[in-house]
Amino acid sequence: MHDWREDETAAMKWMEFPREVLIGKNVLNKVPDVLNKLKIGKKVFLVTGKNTVDVAGRQIQEMIEENGGVCEICVSEKASPEEVQKITEAGAALEADSFLGIGSGRSIDLAKLSSKNCDVPFISIPTAASHDGIVSSRASIHSDGKSESFEAQAPIAVIADTEMISRAPFRLLAAGCGDVISNYTSVLDWELASRHQNEPFSRSSAMMAYMSADMITNSADLIRPGLESSARIAVKSLVLSGTAMSVAGSSRPASGAEHMFSHALDRIAKKPALHGEQCAVGSIMMMYLHGGDWEKIRNALLQIGAPTTAKEMGIDDEEIIEALLRAHTIRPERYTILGSGLTPSAAEKIAAVTKVITE
Ligand SMILES: NC(=O)C1=CN([C@@H]2O[C@H](COP(=O)(O)OP(=O)(O)OC[C@H]3O[C@@H](n4cnc5c(N)ncnc54)[C@H](OP(=O)(O)O)[C@@H]3O)[C@@H](O)[C@H]2O)C=CC1
Protein backbone atom coordinates (compact mmCIF):
# COMPACT_ATOMS: atom_id res chain seq x y z
CA MET A 1 0.00 0.00 0.00
CA HIS A 2 1.29 3.46 -0.83
CA ASP A 3 1.98 5.64 2.20
CA TRP A 4 0.78 9.11 1.17
CA ARG A 5 2.77 10.70 3.97
CA GLU A 6 5.94 9.87 2.03
CA ASP A 7 4.96 12.62 -0.38
CA GLU A 8 5.71 15.11 2.37
CA THR A 9 8.02 17.91 1.29
CA ALA A 10 9.52 20.76 3.24
CA ALA A 11 6.59 22.86 2.10
CA MET A 12 4.02 20.51 3.55
CA LYS A 13 3.60 18.63 6.78
CA TRP A 14 1.25 15.69 7.28
CA MET A 15 0.51 14.99 10.91
CA GLU A 16 -1.69 12.30 12.36
CA PHE A 17 -3.46 12.63 15.70
CA PRO A 18 -6.10 10.58 17.52
CA ARG A 19 -9.74 11.52 16.94
CA GLU A 20 -11.15 10.55 20.33
CA VAL A 21 -9.13 10.81 23.55
CA LEU A 22 -10.78 9.60 26.75
CA ILE A 23 -8.89 10.08 30.01
CA GLY A 24 -10.55 9.46 33.37
CA LYS A 25 -12.08 7.11 35.90
CA ASN A 26 -13.74 4.00 34.45
CA VAL A 27 -13.55 5.14 30.82
CA LEU A 28 -12.79 1.49 29.98
CA ASN A 29 -16.57 0.98 29.92
CA LYS A 30 -16.73 3.36 26.98
CA VAL A 31 -14.91 0.97 24.61
CA PRO A 32 -18.18 -0.21 22.94
CA ASP A 33 -19.42 3.38 22.59
CA VAL A 34 -16.18 4.45 20.93
CA LEU A 35 -16.23 1.44 18.57
CA ASN A 36 -19.86 2.17 17.69
CA LYS A 37 -19.21 5.86 17.11
CA LEU A 38 -16.29 5.08 14.81
CA LYS A 39 -18.18 2.14 13.19
CA ILE A 40 -15.24 -0.23 13.66
CA GLY A 41 -16.59 -2.73 16.20
CA LYS A 42 -17.80 -5.69 14.10
CA LYS A 43 -14.55 -7.68 13.94
CA VAL A 44 -11.98 -6.61 16.45
CA PHE A 45 -8.44 -7.96 16.81
CA LEU A 46 -7.09 -7.44 20.29
CA VAL A 47 -3.33 -7.40 21.02
CA THR A 48 -2.41 -7.72 24.68
CA GLY A 49 0.14 -9.28 27.04
CA LYS A 50 0.16 -12.17 29.47
CA ASN A 51 -0.53 -9.92 32.50
CA THR A 52 -2.69 -7.33 30.84
CA VAL A 53 -4.99 -9.90 29.26
CA ASP A 54 -6.35 -10.40 32.78
CA VAL A 55 -6.10 -6.73 33.81
CA ALA A 56 -8.28 -5.53 30.90
CA GLY A 57 -8.06 -7.78 27.81
CA ARG A 58 -10.77 -10.32 28.62
CA GLN A 59 -13.07 -7.69 30.11
CA ILE A 60 -12.87 -5.73 26.86
CA GLN A 61 -13.42 -8.90 24.80
CA GLU A 62 -16.63 -9.54 26.75
CA MET A 63 -17.81 -5.96 26.24
CA ILE A 64 -17.22 -6.22 22.49
CA GLU A 65 -19.05 -9.56 22.24
CA GLU A 66 -21.99 -8.19 24.27
CA ASN A 67 -22.00 -5.30 21.80
CA GLY A 68 -22.51 -7.85 18.99
CA GLY A 69 -18.92 -7.89 17.72
CA VAL A 70 -16.50 -10.73 17.04
CA CYS A 71 -13.29 -10.41 19.02
CA GLU A 72 -10.06 -12.39 18.78
CA ILE A 73 -7.28 -12.05 21.34
CA CYS A 74 -3.55 -12.39 20.67
CA VAL A 75 -1.33 -12.60 23.75
CA SER A 76 2.05 -11.35 22.69
CA GLU A 77 5.47 -11.18 24.34
CA LYS A 78 7.98 -9.44 22.09
CA ALA A 79 7.79 -6.36 19.89
CA SER A 80 9.76 -8.06 17.10
CA PRO A 81 9.33 -7.98 13.29
CA GLU A 82 8.28 -11.67 13.40
CA GLU A 83 5.54 -10.89 15.92
CA VAL A 84 4.34 -7.98 13.78
CA GLN A 85 4.15 -10.36 10.80
CA LYS A 86 2.26 -13.00 12.80
CA ILE A 87 -0.26 -10.48 14.16
CA THR A 88 -0.72 -8.85 10.75
CA GLU A 89 -1.55 -12.25 9.23
CA ALA A 90 -3.93 -13.17 12.05
CA GLY A 91 -5.69 -9.80 11.81
CA ALA A 92 -6.00 -10.15 8.04
CA ALA A 93 -7.40 -13.70 8.41
CA LEU A 94 -10.09 -12.36 10.76
CA GLU A 95 -10.74 -9.52 8.28
CA ALA A 96 -10.58 -7.28 11.32
CA ASP A 97 -12.06 -3.82 10.94
CA SER A 98 -10.01 -2.56 13.90
CA PHE A 99 -7.14 -3.46 16.21
CA LEU A 100 -6.99 -2.72 19.91
CA GLY A 101 -3.59 -2.47 21.64
CA ILE A 102 -4.28 -3.20 25.30
CA GLY A 103 -1.54 -3.04 27.90
CA SER A 104 2.11 -2.14 27.86
CA GLY A 105 4.28 -0.31 25.33
CA ARG A 106 5.01 -3.57 23.57
CA SER A 107 1.35 -4.51 22.94
CA ILE A 108 0.47 -1.00 21.81
CA ASP A 109 3.41 -0.84 19.37
CA LEU A 110 2.51 -4.26 17.93
CA ALA A 111 -1.12 -3.23 17.40
CA LYS A 112 0.01 0.09 15.94
CA LEU A 113 2.19 -1.43 13.23
CA SER A 114 0.08 -4.53 12.46
CA SER A 115 -3.08 -2.43 12.08
CA LYS A 116 -1.25 -0.17 9.65
CA ASN A 117 -0.18 -3.25 7.66
CA CYS A 118 -3.84 -4.33 7.53
CA ASP A 119 -4.92 -0.80 6.62
CA VAL A 120 -7.42 -0.54 9.46
CA PRO A 121 -7.54 1.81 12.47
CA PHE A 122 -6.34 0.95 15.94
CA ILE A 123 -7.25 2.05 19.45
CA SER A 124 -4.66 2.50 22.18
CA ILE A 125 -5.75 1.28 25.62
CA PRO A 126 -2.85 1.57 28.10
CA THR A 127 -3.10 -0.39 31.34
CA ALA A 128 -0.13 1.48 32.77
CA ALA A 129 1.35 4.95 32.29
CA SER A 130 4.79 3.51 31.60
CA HIS A 131 5.83 5.04 28.24
CA ASP A 132 4.91 7.81 25.83
CA GLY A 133 4.04 5.60 22.86
CA ILE A 134 0.38 5.67 24.03
CA VAL A 135 -0.55 8.36 21.52
CA SER A 136 2.32 8.61 19.05
CA SER A 137 2.26 7.38 15.47
CA ARG A 138 5.67 5.70 15.96
CA ALA A 139 6.26 2.04 16.80
CA SER A 140 9.52 0.85 18.39
CA ILE A 141 10.41 -2.62 17.15
CA HIS A 142 13.36 -4.57 18.48
CA SER A 143 15.39 -7.25 16.68
CA ASP A 144 18.96 -8.59 16.73
CA GLY A 145 19.75 -6.21 19.58
CA LYS A 146 18.68 -3.28 17.40
CA SER A 147 15.82 -0.92 18.06
CA GLU A 148 14.05 0.80 15.19
CA SER A 149 11.39 3.47 15.33
CA PHE A 150 8.89 2.93 12.48
CA GLU A 151 6.30 5.35 11.21
CA ALA A 152 3.10 3.38 11.84
CA GLN A 153 -0.13 5.26 12.45
CA ALA A 154 -1.59 7.31 15.26
CA PRO A 155 -4.37 5.61 17.22
CA ILE A 156 -7.81 6.66 16.05
CA ALA A 157 -8.76 6.71 19.73
CA VAL A 158 -7.01 6.57 23.09
CA ILE A 159 -8.86 5.22 26.10
CA ALA A 160 -6.84 5.74 29.29
CA ASP A 161 -8.70 4.59 32.37
CA THR A 162 -6.88 6.44 35.15
CA GLU A 163 -8.56 4.37 37.88
CA MET A 164 -7.22 1.13 36.34
CA ILE A 165 -3.82 2.73 35.63
CA SER A 166 -3.50 3.87 39.26
CA ARG A 167 -3.89 0.21 40.36
CA ALA A 168 -0.97 -0.94 38.16
CA PRO A 169 2.36 -1.48 39.96
CA PHE A 170 3.67 1.99 40.91
CA ARG A 171 7.02 1.15 39.32
CA LEU A 172 5.36 1.38 35.90
CA LEU A 173 3.95 4.87 36.54
CA ALA A 174 7.30 6.09 37.89
CA ALA A 175 8.96 4.70 34.75
CA GLY A 176 6.49 6.60 32.54
CA CYS A 177 7.38 9.80 34.39
CA GLY A 178 11.05 8.99 33.73
CA ASP A 179 10.39 8.47 30.01
CA VAL A 180 8.86 11.96 29.85
CA ILE A 181 11.49 13.65 32.06
CA SER A 182 14.13 12.28 29.70
CA ASN A 183 12.73 14.63 27.03
CA TYR A 184 14.91 17.37 28.54
CA THR A 185 17.98 15.77 27.00
CA SER A 186 16.23 14.51 23.83
CA VAL A 187 15.30 18.10 23.01
CA LEU A 188 18.85 19.32 23.70
CA ASP A 189 20.21 16.62 21.38
CA TRP A 190 17.74 17.61 18.69
CA GLU A 191 18.77 21.27 18.96
CA LEU A 192 22.40 20.20 18.73
CA ALA A 193 21.70 18.15 15.59
CA SER A 194 19.86 21.07 14.07
CA ARG A 195 22.81 23.41 14.74
CA HIS A 196 25.64 20.99 13.84
CA GLN A 197 24.02 19.09 11.00
CA ASN A 198 21.18 21.32 9.85
CA GLU A 199 18.73 18.56 10.79
CA PRO A 200 15.09 19.66 10.38
CA PHE A 201 13.81 20.96 13.71
CA SER A 202 10.28 21.73 14.82
CA ARG A 203 10.04 24.36 17.53
CA SER A 204 6.41 23.52 18.34
CA SER A 205 7.21 19.83 18.71
CA ALA A 206 10.27 20.56 20.87
CA MET A 207 8.21 22.88 23.07
CA MET A 208 5.57 20.19 23.60
CA ALA A 209 8.21 17.63 24.53
CA TYR A 210 9.89 20.07 26.91
CA MET A 211 6.56 21.12 28.44
CA SER A 212 5.58 17.50 29.11
CA ALA A 213 8.85 17.03 31.03
CA ASP A 214 8.13 20.22 32.97
CA MET A 215 4.62 18.98 33.80
CA ILE A 216 6.15 16.02 35.62
CA THR A 217 9.05 17.80 37.34
CA ASN A 218 6.75 20.60 38.53
CA SER A 219 4.30 18.12 40.07
CA ALA A 220 6.79 15.46 41.19
CA ASP A 221 5.53 15.83 44.78
CA LEU A 222 2.01 14.89 43.63
CA ILE A 223 3.05 11.59 42.03
CA ARG A 224 2.19 8.95 44.62
CA PRO A 225 1.26 5.24 44.52
CA GLY A 226 -2.39 4.34 44.18
CA LEU A 227 -3.66 7.86 43.48
CA GLU A 228 -5.96 8.34 40.52
CA SER A 229 -4.88 12.00 40.40
CA SER A 230 -1.22 10.91 39.95
CA ALA A 231 -2.17 8.60 37.09
CA ARG A 232 -4.04 11.50 35.49
CA ILE A 233 -0.98 13.81 35.65
CA ALA A 234 1.25 11.09 34.18
CA VAL A 235 -1.18 10.18 31.37
CA LYS A 236 -1.65 13.83 30.36
CA SER A 237 2.09 14.40 30.11
CA LEU A 238 2.56 11.13 28.17
CA VAL A 239 -0.16 12.22 25.75
CA LEU A 240 1.60 15.56 25.23
CA SER A 241 4.96 13.87 24.72
CA GLY A 242 3.49 11.38 22.22
CA THR A 243 1.82 14.26 20.39
CA ALA A 244 5.23 15.96 20.12
CA MET A 245 6.47 12.86 18.27
CA SER A 246 3.47 12.92 15.93
CA VAL A 247 4.11 16.60 15.19
CA ALA A 248 7.79 15.91 14.49
CA GLY A 249 7.01 12.83 12.39
CA SER A 250 9.82 11.10 14.28
CA SER A 251 10.70 10.14 17.84
CA ARG A 252 13.38 12.89 17.88
CA PRO A 253 11.70 15.15 20.49
CA ALA A 254 11.44 12.25 22.94
CA SER A 255 14.41 10.08 22.10
CA GLY A 256 18.02 11.21 22.14
CA ALA A 257 21.28 9.87 23.60
CA GLU A 258 19.53 8.77 26.81
CA HIS A 259 17.28 6.48 24.74
CA MET A 260 20.28 5.12 22.83
CA PHE A 261 21.85 4.34 26.21
CA SER A 262 18.63 2.52 27.23
CA HIS A 263 18.51 0.57 23.95
CA ALA A 264 22.17 -0.40 24.51
CA LEU A 265 21.34 -1.58 28.04
CA ASP A 266 18.49 -3.70 26.66
CA ARG A 267 21.16 -5.54 24.66
CA ILE A 268 23.85 -5.71 27.31
CA ALA A 269 22.17 -6.09 30.70
CA LYS A 270 21.47 -9.58 32.03
CA LYS A 271 18.18 -8.22 33.33
CA PRO A 272 17.25 -4.87 31.80
CA ALA A 273 15.10 -2.49 33.84
CA LEU A 274 11.98 -0.76 32.48
CA HIS A 275 12.36 1.42 29.39
CA GLY A 276 11.41 4.64 31.22
CA GLU A 277 13.69 3.86 34.17
CA GLN A 278 16.72 3.36 31.92
CA CYS A 279 15.98 6.44 29.81
CA ALA A 280 15.64 8.59 32.94
CA VAL A 281 18.94 7.42 34.41
CA GLY A 282 20.51 7.92 30.97
CA SER A 283 19.08 11.43 30.94
CA ILE A 284 20.82 12.32 34.24
CA MET A 285 24.16 11.38 32.62
CA MET A 286 23.46 13.00 29.24
CA MET A 287 22.42 16.23 30.96
CA TYR A 288 25.79 16.21 32.70
CA LEU A 289 27.43 15.86 29.26
CA HIS A 290 25.37 18.78 27.96
CA GLY A 291 26.63 20.84 30.91
CA GLY A 292 23.04 21.30 32.13
CA ASP A 293 21.26 20.87 35.46
CA TRP A 294 21.47 17.07 35.84
CA GLU A 295 20.65 17.35 39.54
CA LYS A 296 17.22 18.77 38.70
CA ILE A 297 16.43 15.55 36.78
CA ARG A 298 17.87 13.38 39.55
CA ASN A 299 15.92 15.23 42.27
CA ALA A 300 12.63 14.91 40.39
CA LEU A 301 13.21 11.16 40.00
CA LEU A 302 14.10 10.83 43.68
CA GLN A 303 10.93 12.68 44.65
CA ILE A 304 8.80 10.41 42.47
CA GLY A 305 10.54 7.27 43.73
CA ALA A 306 12.03 6.26 40.37
CA PRO A 307 15.53 4.73 40.30
CA THR A 308 18.53 7.02 39.90
CA THR A 309 21.32 4.44 40.27
CA ALA A 310 22.49 1.26 38.58
CA LYS A 311 21.90 -0.65 41.81
CA GLU A 312 18.29 0.51 42.10
CA MET A 313 17.69 -0.64 38.52
CA GLY A 314 19.25 -4.02 39.29
CA ILE A 315 21.99 -3.42 36.73
CA ASP A 316 25.74 -3.93 37.24
CA ASP A 317 28.04 -0.89 37.18
CA GLU A 318 30.04 -2.56 34.38
CA GLU A 319 26.90 -2.90 32.27
CA ILE A 320 26.24 0.84 32.66
CA ILE A 321 29.75 1.68 31.43
CA GLU A 322 29.46 -0.77 28.52
CA ALA A 323 26.11 0.76 27.52
CA LEU A 324 27.56 4.28 27.68
CA LEU A 325 30.39 3.16 25.41
CA ARG A 326 28.08 1.45 22.93
CA ALA A 327 25.17 3.92 22.93
CA HIS A 328 26.40 6.01 19.97
CA THR A 329 26.43 2.90 17.74
CA ILE A 330 22.77 2.06 18.36
CA ARG A 331 21.31 4.59 15.96
CA PRO A 332 24.33 6.13 14.25
CA GLU A 333 22.24 8.35 12.00
CA ARG A 334 20.83 10.15 15.06
CA TYR A 335 23.29 12.87 16.01
CA THR A 336 23.55 13.43 19.77
CA ILE A 337 25.84 14.74 22.49
CA LEU A 338 27.61 11.37 22.39
CA GLY A 339 29.11 12.28 19.02
CA SER A 340 31.43 9.52 17.86
CA GLY A 341 31.55 7.98 21.32
CA LEU A 342 33.04 8.27 24.79
CA THR A 343 36.36 7.01 26.06
CA PRO A 344 36.19 4.41 28.87
CA SER A 345 37.59 6.88 31.40
CA ALA A 346 35.05 9.55 30.38
CA ALA A 347 32.21 7.02 30.67
CA GLU A 348 33.34 6.04 34.16
CA LYS A 349 33.65 9.64 35.24
CA ILE A 350 30.20 10.60 33.95
CA ALA A 351 28.52 7.66 35.69
CA ALA A 352 30.40 8.26 38.95
CA VAL A 353 29.97 12.05 39.14
CA THR A 354 26.22 11.71 38.56
CA LYS A 355 26.10 8.99 41.26
CA VAL A 356 24.69 6.40 38.84
CA ILE A 357 27.49 4.04 39.81
CA THR A 358 29.41 3.99 43.07
CA GLU A 359 32.85 5.65 42.87
N1 LIG B 1 6.17 3.86 20.10
C1 LIG B 1 6.70 4.75 20.90
O1 LIG B 1 6.67 5.95 20.60
C2 LIG B 1 7.32 4.30 22.17
C3 LIG B 1 7.56 2.96 22.38
N2 LIG B 1 8.11 2.53 23.55
C4 LIG B 1 8.34 1.09 23.69
O2 LIG B 1 7.49 0.58 24.70
C5 LIG B 1 8.14 -0.47 25.38
C6 LIG B 1 8.23 -0.14 26.85
O3 LIG B 1 6.95 -0.09 27.36
P1 LIG B 1 6.65 -0.49 28.88
O4 LIG B 1 5.19 -0.48 29.02
O5 LIG B 1 7.47 0.37 29.76
O6 LIG B 1 7.28 -1.92 29.07
P2 LIG B 1 6.83 -3.33 28.62
O7 LIG B 1 6.14 -3.26 27.32
O8 LIG B 1 8.03 -4.15 28.73
O9 LIG B 1 5.77 -3.75 29.77
C7 LIG B 1 6.08 -3.75 31.11
C8 LIG B 1 5.36 -4.82 31.87
O10 LIG B 1 4.27 -4.21 32.59
C9 LIG B 1 3.17 -5.12 32.58
N3 LIG B 1 1.93 -4.37 32.84
C10 LIG B 1 1.39 -3.37 32.12
N4 LIG B 1 0.27 -2.92 32.73
C11 LIG B 1 0.09 -3.65 33.85
C12 LIG B 1 -0.88 -3.66 34.88
N5 LIG B 1 -1.91 -2.82 34.88
N6 LIG B 1 -0.74 -4.57 35.88
C13 LIG B 1 0.29 -5.45 35.88
N7 LIG B 1 1.26 -5.49 34.93
C14 LIG B 1 1.15 -4.58 33.92
C15 LIG B 1 3.25 -5.74 31.21
O11 LIG B 1 2.54 -6.94 31.16
P3 LIG B 1 2.26 -7.74 29.78
O12 LIG B 1 3.18 -8.91 29.81
O13 LIG B 1 0.85 -8.13 29.86
O14 LIG B 1 2.55 -6.84 28.64
C16 LIG B 1 4.76 -5.94 31.05
O15 LIG B 1 5.17 -7.16 31.61
C17 LIG B 1 9.51 -0.63 24.76
O16 LIG B 1 9.43 -1.65 23.79
C18 LIG B 1 9.74 0.73 24.13
O17 LIG B 1 10.66 0.68 23.06
C19 LIG B 1 8.39 3.39 24.58
C20 LIG B 1 8.16 4.74 24.42
C21 LIG B 1 7.63 5.31 23.20
Ligand SMILES: O=C(CO)COP(=O)(O)O
Ligand atom coordinates in the same frame (compact mmCIF):
# COMPACT_ATOMS: atom_id res chain seq x y z
O1 LIG C 1 10.83 5.65 23.51
C1 LIG C 1 10.54 6.51 22.70
C2 LIG C 1 10.15 7.86 23.13
O2 LIG C 1 9.99 7.93 24.52
C3 LIG C 1 10.58 6.21 21.28
O3 LIG C 1 11.86 6.21 20.99
P1 LIG C 1 12.73 5.25 20.09
O4 LIG C 1 12.71 5.93 18.78
O5 LIG C 1 14.06 5.39 20.79
O6 LIG C 1 12.21 3.87 20.10
Ligand SMILES: [Zn+2]
Ligand atom coordinates in the same frame (compact mmCIF):
# COMPACT_ATOMS: atom_id res chain seq x y z
ZN1 LIG D 1 10.95 6.35 25.59
